[in-house]
Amino acid sequence: METIKIKVAGELIQARVGETVVHSLWNAGKAELIKTGCVGGVCGACTITVRSPEGKMIGTDLACMCPVEDGMEVFPCPVDLALTVAPEPNPTEEKLRKAYPKLDKCTKCGSCTSACPMSIPVMDSVLRMRSGQLDKVADDFTTCIHCGLCRFVCEDGVQPHMMGMWVRRSIGSSVEKDMGKKLDHNLLQAELEWKYLLEGSPVDRMNHARQFRKNGKIEL
Amino acid sequence: MIDWAKDSLYKLEATREERFRSKPPEIGADDAQKLLHQYHPDYLGRQRNVRLGPNADNGEIPHELADLLESDSQLPVGFKPSVDIETDVLILGGGGAGASAALALEGAGLSVHLATKLQLGDSNTVMAEGGIQASLGANDSPRRHFSDAYVGGHGNNDPDLLRVLCENSENTIRWLGQLGCILDSNEDGTFQLRPGGGTSLPRVLACKDYTGLEIMRVLKDAVLLSSTQTLHNHAAIELLDDGEGQVTGAVLWNRNEGNLVSVSARAIIIATGGSGQLRFQNFPTSNHIGAVGDGLVLAYRQGCKLVNSDSHQYHPSGTAYPEALAGQLVTESIRSIGAQVVNAEGSRFVHEMTVRDVLAAAIIREVSEKRGVQTPTHRAGVWLDTPLVDLQKGEGFLRKKFPGIIHRFKRYNIDPAKQPILIYPTLHYQNGGIKIDKDGRTEAEGLWAAGEVTGGIHGTNRLMGNSLLDITVFGRRAAMSVQKSLPQRRPVTLTRLNKFREGLKNVFPRQSVLSPQLFPALTGMKVVLAEKKPKEHLNQHLESISQVSFEPPDPFAK
Numbered sequence: 131m132e133t134i135k136i137k138v139a140g141e142l143i144q145a146r147v148g149e150t151v152v153h154s155l156w157n158a159g160k161a162e163l164i165k166t167g168c169v170g171g172v173c174g175a176c177t178i179t180v181r182s183p184e185g186k187m188i189g190t191d192l193a194c195m196c197p198v199e200d201g202m203e204v205f206p207c208p209v210d211l212a213l214t215v216a217p218e219p220n221p222t223e224e225k226l227r228k229a230y231p232k233l234d235k236c237t238k239c240g241s242c243t244s245a246c247p248m249s250i251p252v253m254d255s256v257l258r259m260r261s262g263q264l265d266k267v268a269d270d271f272t273t274c275i276h277c278g279l280c281r282f283v284c285e286d287g288v289q290p291h292m293m294g295m296w297v298r299r300s301i302g303s304s305v306e307k308d309m310g311k312k313l314d315h316n317l318l319q320a321e322l323e324w325k326y327l328l329e330g331s332p333v334d335r336m337n338h339a340r341q342f343r344k345n346g347k348i349e350l
Numbered sequence: 351m352i353d354w355a356k357d358s359l360y361k362l363e364a365t366r367e368e369r370f371r372s373k374p375p376e377i378g379a380d381d382a383q384k385l386l387h388q389y390h391p392d393y394l395g396r397q398r399n400v401r402l403g404p405n406a407d408n409g410e411i412p413h414e415l416a417d418l419l420e421s422d423s424q425l426p427v428g429f430k431p432s433v434d435i436e437t438d439v440l441i442l443g444g445g446g447a448g449a450s451a452a453l454a455l456e457g458a459g460l461s462v463h464l465a466t467k468l469q470l471g472d473s474n475t476v477m478a479e480g481g482i483q484a485s486l487g488a489n490d491s492p493r494r495h496f497s498d499a500y501v502g503g504h505g506n507n508d509p510d511l512l513r514v515l516c517e518n519s520e521n522t523i524r525w526l527g528q529l530g531c532i533l534d535s536n537e538d539g540t541f542q543l544r545p546g547g548g549t550s551l552p553r554v555l556a557c558k559d560y561t562g563l564e565i566m567r568v569l570k571d572a573v574l575l576s577s578t579q580t581l582h583n584h585a586a587i588e589l590l591d592d593g594e595g596q597v598t599g600a601v602l603w604n605r606n607e608g609n610l611v612s613v614s615a616r617a618i619i620i621a622t623g624g625s626g627q628l629r630f631q632n633f634p635t636s637n638h639i640g641a642v643g644d645g646l647v648l649a650y651r652q653g654c655k656l657v658n659s660d661s662h663q664y665h666p667s668g669t670a671y672p673e674a675l676a677g678q679l680v681t682e683s684i685r686s687i688g689a690q691v692v693n694a695e696g697s698r699f700v701h702e703m704t705v706r707d708v709l710a711a712a713i714i715r716e717v718s719e720k721r722g723v724q725t726p727t728h729r730a731g732v733w734l735d736t737p738l739v740d741l742q743k744g745e746g747f748l749r750k751k752f753p754g755i756i757h758r759f760k761r762y763n764i765d766p767a768k769q770p771i772l773i774y775p776t777l778h779y780q781n782g783g784i785k786i787d788k789d790g791r792t793e794a795e796g797l798w799a800a801g802e803v804t805g806g807i808h809g810t811n812r813l814m815g816n817s818l819l820d821i822t823v824f825g826r827r828a829a830m831s832v833q834k835s836l837p838q839r840r841p842v843t844l845t846r847l848n849k850f851r852e853g854l855k856n857v858f859p860r861q862s863v864l865s866p867q868l869f870p871a872l873t874g875m876k877v878v879l880a881e882k883k884p885k886e887h888l889n890q891h892l893e894s895i896s897q898v899s900f901e902p903p904d905p906f907a908k
Contacts, residue, residue: 148673148727161873167472168638170678171758172563175472195761197674211469214574217530249757268532273560273753276471276567295571299530302568307527308539309520310486323493327500328509336505343497343550346489 134200139163145198152194164193164206171195174277179205190245190279209278221300223262230293235286242280242290248273252280252290268298358723361696374701382708389711391631402853404655411659414628421865424587424877431612431842437463442586443621445473447801449569450825451619452578458833462578467585467640471570478562479681481554483815484519490551492516502548502705503809511807514788518823531568545686546814548705554815559681559754585868589648592840597796599842608880616839617832620645624780624802627870634677635777644866645803649784651850652794658782661810666709668776670731672762677776682814688742692733693721707811710775731774736766790828796837798828
């Protein structure tokens, strides 16, 4: 298999074309160099900064999602947990401001948006927070993996992903959930059905389950 | 982009219109069994008996797992536990089950510690895509949910456990809502329900294709706001007992400092998850870096029997190309709304919504009979014809409802809305595990378990959407049971470990590895104890880490 060379935290690593930075480290016996979690791009543990071969393009990424490229340089960029603030029912921008007073510090530099490995329009969403478009904010942060890179790169201490979480949880917990209209099984009927499904030999139970899943009724 | 497969792609496109209208190929129960026995990895005889412990000579399990159950402890011989942390409840594992347990203990007036090998939330839960089952539909009921899961599990489920799972779906969805989880809903405010493989009605609730992420980040946020003390980077390497049968604590390895931390607890809830990274039969996996069966090993040494541990779920749609995404999940939901599974000849060969093990076996059959597509990276797979989704549901549907899959492939110039993707089964879920009762109690006094580490609920094949339900139902139930019957604090000893070590002397040949393994063998990551480590070496290591950690280059410098 074709191999190339990359540098991770200053160490030269031989990597196979097509694999990710994380897997190249595993194969090289250097897994400890980058803190790793889900290996599926959603836990946000393996945050890195990357300089590409010509020294030009430089940016943030997740090591488990980043395919190796000959000559690339990778730097671990672990982001610590931030203190979180409890959600509030019926959120408004005032309540958000109180929870995260740095909301108004944003200078619209756009670093957060460039840093986001999930392509969330972070800065636009911070501006939406200011103007109270919280439903849209909740939608923007649907795919947020809480890696914290947007907070890490913000020179003004704005914490976009924390605010996104606050907005989502606040909205989510304010809505009374409609559990739908169900066939009103009385308890006696339910017990009869459980008896039908749970009693008898394993073969009986399997046959009863097969029958019951056809229409949700006991047919004798 | 996928030039190397253009002949096969041409065939696939040529049959698309006809397939679009075709009925899925049905498969009878007997043929499904034959298919499983011939092609499913669980049935290929790569299993053996364990030679000591509660499962000794009582049913075969994969040899990779059997090896770990017969391996010696990571604890140095002669280690004496002294109590470093005293707590009421110790939860081992920072995924969905552990977090649910912690939240259910809030307000009970107990001190709670949650130890996780990684960081809170770095788990299989966070990667779950498709959804969570709840019998909220008009003609649905917990009984019907039970029937589907029982048939799907080949009747090997523990019916009492399964009943608990199905009877608690509605209150679990309500609980998640109260915590602030946002699941997809219809215009009228009711939840959207999708079909899943083996469900007789649409019953799967979702948050796009990021359901586990939504649930895990909310649970994590809530735990961080709770009074639970979270010990990040603390891996459990042994359980402690009082010498009279009660589990009374654990020894944790602090990965940051390299030291061992002994915890005395009145109750322990083990929620350490699955074992996909053991890579049975060299399958790729969709699992996180820590999924190597730690909890099975720890509980086994305490005398806990494992059930259905011969059974693992190979998710039918793992990514086969590009290489960087190999083994990663493509959610079943995409199939449930119209993406078909198609071989290299452009033919549909199996009902896409049959249960996972049958579908996986069918895909393996196609590939082994040369009707698969070979990738330039030495893998093989079959097509998942994703463009059918937009054809059926309207342009833009896939992008809107499945942003995860679109996002991941975009980097490789593959747009699943326009071109099919290549899939092959990936090791996804540990169907079996520690035997528990309806309250999450294991067979060892003082030890409870919840989530993927347990066995019995799902039989020998889990249905989509039942694991997110499992962790939230049984994580909370274990916590409630702990509150109701909290044992007295007892001494911490290594009596059971010492007995186990005595037993190991009669097992030949000896295993060369130590367990729990903590990390995939592939990574070479090992338990390194600070006191055993030459001082300079440790310092050097920490220095090099801190240099790179604290001085990352400015990512936006031109």
